[in-house]
Amino acid sequence: MNATAARQHEVLVLGAGYAGLAAAIQLAARTRKRGNLHVTVVNPYDTFTERLRLHMTATGQQTAELHIPELLAGTGAHFVRGWVTAVDAEARTVRVDDDRVLRYDTLVYGLGGIADTTTVPGVDEYAHTLDSPQDAAVLARRLARSDGRTAVVGGSGLTGVEAAAEIAERYPELNVVLLGRREPGAGMHPRAKTHLDGALARLGVQVRSGVEVTKVLPDSVELADGSSIPAAVVLWTCGTRVSPLAAAAGLTVDDRGRVVADSSLRSVSHPDVYAVGDAAAIRQGYGLMHGTCQSGMPAGVHAALSILRALAGKEPKPFRFGYYHTPVSLGRDDGVVQFTHPDDSPRRIVLTGKRAAKYKETVTASPWPTFARMKKMPASGAFWPHGGRYTRTWSTK
Incomplete structure (x- = not known):
């Protein structure tokens, strides 16, 4: 191992959803020319799950197959396909498929949530x-x-x-x-x-x-x-639950098993762990955020920038996010878009019908091009997510 490789800081991102990928690509895009940080993404599938289109897949409609390795190509980030089976927060290791152990210096925990199928019999x-x-x-x-x-x-x-x-x-x-x-x-x-x-x-x-x-x-x-x-x-579709891995690892979690994060999205019990997406309990002035693509991508970006500031010896800035809209599809040619206040309460502004359907399709399609643009951004660039209020324009310099 050469001296450069020995000095690399290992960042492990668990979960390649909207939040996890945003974190991984931001980190890779901002450090690919430095050579002092290495990013690894772990996910059970090598295709990106477009949650905003799953109701279409469920009715036999064809949607694009988006490959995670293709998206990460050129960023310097490494992709590992596998199921995370254990996290050892003290040893800073993650076990994948029970036979591989990955080491990290910093962990981004973004394993997300699934439908809660445990509370009702059958x-x-x-x-x-x-x-x-x-x-x-x-x-x-x-x-x-x-x-x-x-x-x-x-x-x-x-x-x-x-x-x-x-x-x-x-x-x-x-x-x-x-x-x-x-x-x-x-x-x-x-x-x-x-x-x-x-x-x-x-x-x-x-x-x-x-x-x-x-x-x-x-x-x-x-x-x-x-x-x-x-x-x-x-x-x-009633309710969600998260993986028990965070609680088993000894991370401080809330009553739903979500990692409790501070204002910079860092675990309150383990400062080398950042939590994003559905697996994170992130408090804002209006209360706890709920998991959506709208909030997940900005959270992933913010976690990445918090990591870079911490590595540079700077204090991470607080995450501030406000909701913007709730787009709902009602079949292929109908929909409703409820525009919201930052706390997600409804405003009077509403779109309906075909205009709303077109708007929803634009929102649904936006994450993938946004990820692609992140790959090309300059190290001091700013990121403004589509469909949300993210109140910080960032530079790590």
């Missing part, structure tokens, strides 16, 4: 999720042979709404039932909610709010009021 055994393209493809095959029966979508949040609308539009012979404790679009401006409700009605989606699923069976779901709904297919 969900794990009989319901589908949208956690990965593979899961979505399995659901697509199941929907294609459902023969006009009932498809139940559990969860009336935005993922459930988008999936129910897509399924109903793609398979009009199916009876699509959307179940949830709250009404769809409950947090939106009345004008946005009215359009959303009308679109679901137009597509024939049967909405049942104020209900609680207590059990999922092979051919039905049971509700808290004692009734049941026959179901050939069940899609579960």
